[in-house]
Amino acid sequence: MHLLHLNNIETFYGGIQALKGIQMTVDKGEIVTLIGSNGAGKSTTLKSISGLAKVKTGSIYFNGIDITNKPAHETTSLGIAHVPEGRRIFPRLSVKENLLMGAFSVKDKSVIQERMQRVFQYFPKLKDRLEQKGGTMSGGEQQMLAIGRALMMKPDLLMLDEPSMGLAPIIVEQxxxxxxxxxxEGITILLVEQNAFQALQIAHRGYVIQTGEIKLQGLGHELIKNDEVREAYLA
Structure with missing residues (x-):
């Protein structure tokens, strides 16, 4: 059974159809990337999964559970963490407060502390900035904070929307x-990324989306070598 299965998803914004029969799967333990140009439907796909965009037709299953059009707080409680494009941290809250927002449903303080220490293993800079307001941090630090907040949920599926956007090359590498x-470490990842080369290098599998439709799919290392992909996204 697939961890995530999108079956013939159609999503509209008003009268404009953003997704046109999206079929894709993500298996446990994979990194799957979704690449495409601006406006192709990448972010809408993630929003349709997490409940931020309403699906008109089709179904979405996560861990065998139908999550089609479930509200975002329910998909989160089932184990899906969505780091949206633009990071969307709480700029007036401190780093610590932002992280705690990711564990809002956890009552056991020892569990919260354990998860926070785990976040610091990945992002040691955050430990040094606990009382700093999120909005005063650099773009790279805010991205680390956004991912850290998602990890506080201890997700089964981490969805990342353009994590490299606007960041310096050295931060992108990090x-x-x-x-x-x-x-x-065992977290399944669905990655939306305009930096197609970087994404396909680390992805087990990839999907290419154009104007709301999946046009190509395959193993990451195969898509890197695909002439059509190279011309459109890697040139």
């Missing part, structure tokens, strides 16, 4: 190394 580490 973020992708951490994504690989998280996957090696």
């Amino acid at each position: 973020i992708f190394e951490i994504i690989k580490e998280l996957n090696q």
